[in-house]
Amino acid sequence: MLSIEVLQDQNHSILLLEGEIDASNSIQLDESIRSLADNGAQSILVDGSKLEYISSAGLGVFMSYLEDFQENGISLKIYSLTPRVLEVFKILGLDQLISIFPDKTTALRED
């Protein structure tokens, strides 16, 4: 079960993820990120405060945009991850590649 809400905060696009991301709904996340990028978003923030679980397929989605975003100068930041989900990012080593912040304010400060 996954619900994605897209909010606009000044020039930041915020993706609010709620529920669990697994192989069956990771495509939903992929579509949301792609449509934001296609619509010219320059800064994408992912709010993970309500994200309970992310499977390897979900991590694969974030991973697949790393190079694209780097080339096009789009910034992707994730914040407010629950300890368990953060652990998953850390184990895979994605925390070294994606900017992960404890909360929204620290995420916005870092520019």
Next chain:
Amino acid sequence: MPKLPNLNIGKLSFLLAILVWLALLFVDLVRLFGTINEIDSGIAQEFTWILEILFFLTVYWFYNYSISRNTQNDFLNLIWRAASTGIFASGSMILIDLFYQVLGDSKLGQEPFLKNFFYHIHFALVTAFLISASILWKNLILYQRSKKVVKQWQTFEFAQLLAMFFIFFNQNTFDYSFIFGMVLLSGLGLILSANLKWIPYLTFKEKWKSLLFLFLILLSTGFLFIQTFSYSSQQQTYPVNLMDNLFLIILFVFVFVYALFSFLVTLFNLPTSSVFEQKLTEAINFQRLSQSIKPEESEEQVLDILVDSCMSASYADGAWLELQHESSHTEISNLRFLEQDTLEELRKVINSHKQVTEWESEEKPENLGLLAIRLAHPKFESALIAPLVVNKEIIGKMILCKEVKEGFNKEMTNIISTFVRQACIAVENHRLLNQAIQNERYQEELKIAQRVQKSLLPTRLDHNKAFEITAYSNAADEVGGDYYDTYQLDEDRFVLVMGDVSGKGTSAAFHMSQMKGIFQSLIQLGLSPGEFMIQANSALSRCLEKNHFITASIFIINTKEQTICHSRAGHLPTLLHHHLSGKAEFLMPDGLGLGILRNMQYENHVEEMTFSYQSGDILVLYTDGIVEAKNQNSQQFGTGLIQSIVEAHSQLSPKEIQLKLIDSLHEFVGGDGMIDDDYSLMVVKFT
């Protein structure tokens, strides 16, 4: 014992009938001789009557046997048999009459013995005709037999039998009791004559034929009856009246009445017979549609039958199908009795029709009914459009055209609607069946893939006396993305590896086989764990799909120096249980998953760690299928549980520890809970 069973009943009864008739003739001739010569022959009347009844019975026996044997529900054949017997009897009588007319007043013409002989022939022919006809009528009456009709017929037959013996009672005089019996039996015959259910089953042509035959039967019955009366009035020549038997009179009435009823009913059924034939064709068409769902029959055949059935049901003058294909391309097929240019004209008229555009805008296909419209076309004035809905989706429509206004009445619309529905079900079933066959083939393919993949995992794990090792892997689907392997570098050095492809199923399985290839080729180069990961990342980056990655752990065990060198690429931290302290820790050197960074920067993201081990130490490698397995309350199995289980059972062998872990995993998930990810486990214990 004589061979009784071989006796032909038909021949036997025929022979008996002739013998009885000859006896009757002989008796009567003797009596006549006595009467003429005024001598009392001493033969009582009753003797003749008994022979007469015997004759009736044998003839009845003969016909009952031969008719029930030879004809099976062929009505026309039955009627023809009765008609031909009638013609034969009448013809014979006419010939005898002619014979007498030629003789005129000659001596031979007045010869009483000859006359008596012919009288007996007349009697025999009339009996044969009436009995045969009545048995044929029986077959027709009992065509759609119900208990009631069968009972009625049995009563009638029994009454006929009684009527034969009536002669003993009234002594062959025409009195009130005779009239009473006649009226009673005629009434019964009349009631039975109402059973004419065979008539509607005749085709139009057969009805005309049966009318002719029935007319012939009526004619011969009438003629024979008149003949009988003319004999009866010449009483003096024939000492015993054979023809005034109640049985024969009743049969005359019955045969005549039933023939008359049949004639009239057939005549009045003629105009409606086409409707009955139409309904019969519809029923047959319906059956054809239902049966056309066999896999070897194609959809085109079903649609072909549909168009033909609908056209014949509505007397349409033209028809075609418009089938919607993907990419909104419309295919015209099954064009019937229409020229290409007429079709184009009609399509233009129909597509611009207001009702049609409204009809087509209906959103729920299952609510769509048939649409009858008037056409503004010089030739065709009405049309009926039927939607073809398969699996709640419109696959096309059928258009029927007629040259008359309002050509489609309610009955036609109903039957066409039924036909269309049945055809759509047939098409749907056909598709489902094909899909099922296809699925079965895929299942077979997957089974092969499963077998191939199983063979990619090692059956024997390399080790020496310094450690014991066991491993287990289980895929959520037929094939999975988990991988483990071992390799012996030299006498003391062993490599262990475990990997997990992101996602599951077929794509993961393909990547898993790539990983095996890369592992097997890189490991022989004698690389250090960190170096190995860098090379593996570089190789996998070139072949993995964009959003896929692989996590892996590698251990190089040196049993001589009792050291382990380890690198981790995004894989779950390995559990190391220290024998001495009885505590377990998770090994978590930094390391990014393989295929995430697909350039040289990866070197900066992988660490190598070396540590020594003691005897009794345990290594447990696993994949996320175990850690992320959930119970009914959506709680994860987690690494904590792995740790406590290993700590509790550290004295056991690797095989037993592995079993404990798998058992607790299943217990945790619950009886019918499914572990919906691939999971693998490798346990190493140093001795």
